[in-house]
Amino acid sequence: MDRLTAETKIKELAKRIERHNRLYHEEDRPEISDQEYDQLMRELRELETSFPDLQSPDSPSLRVGGEPLPFFEKVVHKTPMLSLGNAFNEEDIRDFDRRVRQAVGSQAVRYVAELKIDGLAVSLHYENGLFVRGATRGDGTTGEDITQNLKTIRSIPLRLTKPLTLEVRGEAYMSKGAFEKLNKEREERGEALFANPRNSAAGSLRQLDPKIAASRQLDTFIYGIGDLQGETVESHSEGLDLLETLGFMVNQERRVFDDVDELLAFIAGWTEKRPHLPYEIDGMVIKVDSYAQQEELGFTAKSPRWAIAYKFPAEEAVTILEGIEVSV
Numbered sequence: 632m633d634r635l636t637a638e639t640k641i642k643e644l645a646k647r648i649e650r651h652n653r654l655y656h657e658e659d660r661p662e663i664s665d666q667e668y669d670q671l672m673r674e675l676r677e678l679e680t681s682f683p684d685l686q687s688p689d690s691p692s693l694r695v696g697g698e699p700l701p702f703f704e705k706v707v708h709k710t711p712m713l714s715l716g717n718a719f720n721e722e723d724i725r726d727f728d729r730r731v732r733q734a735v736g737s738q739a740v741r742y743v744a745e746l747k748i749d750g751l752a753v754s755l756h757y758e759n760g761l762f763v764r765g766a767t768r769g770d771g772t773t774g775e776d777i778t779q780n781l782k783t784i785r786s787i788p789l790r791l792t793k794p795l796t797l798e799v800r801g802e803a804y805m806s807k808g809a810f811e812k813l814n815k816e817r818e819e820r821g822e823a824l825f826a827n828p829r830n831s832a833a834g835s836l837r838q839l840d841p842k843i844a845a846s847r848q849l850d851t852f853i854y855g856i857g858d859l860q861g862e863t864v865e866s867h868s869e870g871l872d873l874l875e876t877l878g879f880m881v882n883q884e885r886r887v888f889d890d891v892d893e894l895l896a897f898i899a900g901w902t903e904k905r906p907h908l909p910y911e912i913d914g915m916v917i918k919v920d921s922y923a924q925q926e927e928l929g930f931t932a933k934s935p936r937w938a939i940a941y942k943f944p945a946e947e948a949v950t951i952l953e954g955i956e957v958s959v
């Protein structure tokens with residue numbers, strides 16, 4: 632096959648595969664069987680192997696994972712991935728609010744409250760709208776390059792809706808359902824079980840063979856912008872809306888509050904609703920919304936003064952022993 636025909640065929644196959652992906656994953660109405668889908672993917676990968684320079688950086692073939700890596704390269708994050716101070720009760724949150732209001736003077740303060748997903752923190756780097764590198768948090772400054780594994784996560788866009796250069800951070804996680812299914816399969820194969828969805832997400836992304844990550848149902852929620860070129864946003868909530876329009880998964884349960892009592896009521900609500908979520912959360916994150924006020928508040932050695940994590944009390948592991956409920 633000559634190069635021009637290959638190029639046309641690759642483009643046509645990629646378009647068909649992406650359409651079937653959308654039908655299967657987003658509209659839940661597949662038109663072809665898994666075998667027919669696999670055949671399309673095989674044809675695309677064969678052509679890309681024969682003409683490697685014709686593989687586009689957002690080719691759907693990247694979702695199935697390539698060859699295993701000998702080791703992970705180190706990546707220095709463009710901006711550090713900071714940690715969060717902790718709050719354990721209402722008083723801690725009121726103290727945080729008092730510290731914020733003291734620093735910003737008489738200005739009104741708006742907070743954004745977000746769920747704190749119990750997964751693996753990752754940083755994603757995009758150049759001119761293309762996903763070029765992804766890394767674990769590591770020590771906050773240097774992480775491990777797990778780009779090949781992250782490319783297998785469908786909710787991570789390989790190409791943004793705008794050709795922007797930016798670095799974002801978020802959480803890679805495994806839903807409770809995917810976790811139960813994975814452990815059931817492992818049990819049937821006599822393999823060791825994962826302790827919780829967080830460990831299975833972390834374990835999946837730390838595999839040198841990307842086909843393993845591709846076989847695990849991983850997902851992401853993006854929660855922050857580390858570096859952004861070519862656009863300006865004035866607040867964190869505006870930044871999250873921009874991330875959504877760019878194609879990222881941003882958690883829908885985020886809310887803005889101008890009053891700390893309503894914020895506290897929202898948090899109390901999630902303490903009850905948490906077991907009914909399809910994924911695990913270990914707390915809530917509260918952030919000052921205005922970037923100007925974030926600037927005024929600044930950072931301690933390792934975390935921002937304008938954000939805090941409220942940690943839910945450890946869920947009582949309740950075991951039913953012969954019908955008697957005991958809390959451990």
Ligand SMILES: CC(C)(CNC(=O)c1ccc(Oc2ccccc2)cc1)c1ccc2c(N)nc(N)nc2n1
Binds near residue numbers: 855
């Ligand atoms: C707020 C931040 C710490 C991210 N932000 C940063 O890491 C960060 C990093 C450099 C920044 O600016 C600097 C730039 C250069 C040098 C130093 C700081 C600003 C924010 C954070 C951490 C964990 C989160 C989590 N698990 N869930 C949610 N929902 N949100 C979270 N948010």
